[in-house]
Amino acid sequence: MPAAPACSPAWPFFLPAAEGTGARFCIYHAPRSGAGAGQVVSIAAGAAEIAASLNADIVPAITPATFVAVDSSSSDSASIHGEVPCRGALVMVHAFAEEMNRSRRMFAMQARALADAGFAVLLMDLYGCGDSSGDFGQARWDIWLADLVLARQWLALRTGMPVGFLGLRLGASLALQAAVQDPQPAGMVGPLILWQPVPRGDTYLTQFLRLQQAAYLLSTAGTEVALPGSAPAGEGEQATTLASARPDGEGSAALRKRLLAGQCVEVSGYLLAPALAASIDALNMATVAIPHNPIYWLDIAVDESTPIAAARQRSIESLERAGARLRFRQVRGPAFWASQEIAEAPALLAATLELLGNAP
Amino acid sequence: MTDLSTLELLKSILGQALNLGERQHALQVDSELLGALPELDSMGVIHVVAALEEQFDISVDDEEISAETFATLGSLASYVEAKTA
DSSP, X not given: OOOOXXXXXXXXXXXXXXXXXXXXXXXXXXXXXXXXXXXXXXXXXXXXXXXXXXXXXXXXXXXXXXEEXXXXXXXXXXXXXXXXXXXXXXXXXXXXXXXXXXXXXXXXXXXXXXHHTTEEEEEEOOTTSTTSSSOGGGOOHHHHHHXXXXXXXXXXXXXXXXXXXXXXXXXXHHHHHHHHHSOOOTTOXXXXXXXXXXXXXXXXXXXXXXXXXXXXXXXXXXXXXXXXXXXXXXXXXXXXHHHHHSOOOOOHHHHHHHHHTXXXXXXXXXXXXXXXXHHHHTOBTTTOOOOSSOEEEEEEESSTTSOOOHHHHHHHHHHHHTTOOEEEEEEEOOOXXXXXXOOOOHHHHHHHHHHHHTOO | OOOHHHHHHHHHHHHHHHTOGGGGGGOOTTOBOTXXXXXXXXXXXXXXXXXXXXXXXXXOOGGGSSTTTTSBHHHHHHHHHHHHO
């Protein structure tokens, strides 16, 4: 009979964030030993007290016995009794709006796989997203960047290791900017893993705004597809009544006009504020500031050998020309952040682990 | 007349974008898309449009995202060929 795990595999908690922005829902995965001998989390000496004050009443499941204080003169993290030492730490940065929801399984799988491989992982719902404070309409790019800085600090204090980011789609853009905004001293620079990064924010915003039009298209097509908050398809009179409840078929151009005029727009049940739309619109990998971190750009395509799309190729080359230390890998798998049925991309999990394993 | 290679490329794009699995290979030129494929929800439509823009290096206008364009695999292929001609 297999033994029960010594501690729960993941710790959920709320992390107090910047003044006036409430707290962020987080899940922490401690690095695990494969033999299930128990979970060991190493903390740099002197940081234990700070960590404890940050986490008072937040992570009651972690008892002092599970921490191993590291001698400040030692550069090793804990490696006692065969437990896996902490190899590194990563903050996972989720995708935007509905893409976040559709990629939850992949994020959970990646976090567990990373923890099994000896990495400490922090998942955080950004302001206005998931179970964190704030409504989506209140979210702002700058608040999200501050959230990531906070996440990095928390994980750095807990592990004493260089903290990197793993960002999906728009989360990748956030990760890049957070790394630039919050640079770390040499030796404490973590990797940036970018899953299917978004080359241009204006293109991305247009795609997001078009969801409204697509929803309208589907509501007028033969089969009624359930939209968030909508009633199921009816017949006859009920269908006529439903017509008035259908979303307007405003195109992206019309919605952009409203945003420019200072109006929030609702798309797919998400209230988008003009300020956030403007931040997204301005994103461009070709002109982004380059962080010192090693960058791993991972794309998921029809096949490993599918030619890279021109726009993506241009972005990668821009980053390289600007001095980024970049490695590119393309794996085969479904567009899991967009697929209706929860999809998995095992090749992406494997490639990520492999790249981290070979990291300098 | 729709180019066979465009059809095949479109099938693989749809298959990957919508996670169709084996059903990707069952798609024919007259296979209905919008309203018939359960995977083609609003996210699916937009993702397919984005994939078409990337893969074929074209720019899709708002007006071109229509029931006519997305009626069948054949209509989508005709649209792509017209944009890349």
